[in-house]
Amino acid sequence: MGVNMDESLAITWRRIPERYRLEGSECTKCKTSYFPTRKLCPACRRKGSIATKMFSGKGTIYSFSEIYAPPAGFELEAPYTIAIVQLEEGPKITAQIVAPHPQVKIGDSVEAVFRKIQEDGQEGLIHYGFKFRLVK
Secondary structure: OOOOHHHHHHHHHHOHHHHHHOEEEEEOOOOOEEOOOOOOEOOOEOOOOEEEEEOOOEEEEEEEEEEOOOOOOOHHHOOEEEEEEEEOOOOEEEEEEOOOHHHOOOOOEEEEEEEEEEEOOOOOOEEEEEEEEEOO
């Protein structure tokens, strides 16, 4: 079953702040940062106030895995490395690492880079977003 192009386009537009600018949120009361954006702080509830926060894109590798059997649309990328990256500001996010697997280690410093993520066919929608590269 194919993806409805209108739904795909709408989802892409809604994700622009988090994918294109690494934009999340922060509770102004407890100073906890969230990615993706939250509307309510789970700790402070209604006593807190959520504000937009731009993340630096710098962090460390918390965990990683090498993908040999990718999901549909990523077959040409395999093998590739997916990691949980802990940003300097606190949140952990999942992203692809643009380095060969043997070079990637837990605790490595990384920084976000803007890259093409996926393409819906030759004339379809191109999805861009962040991946991470090693900082040595």
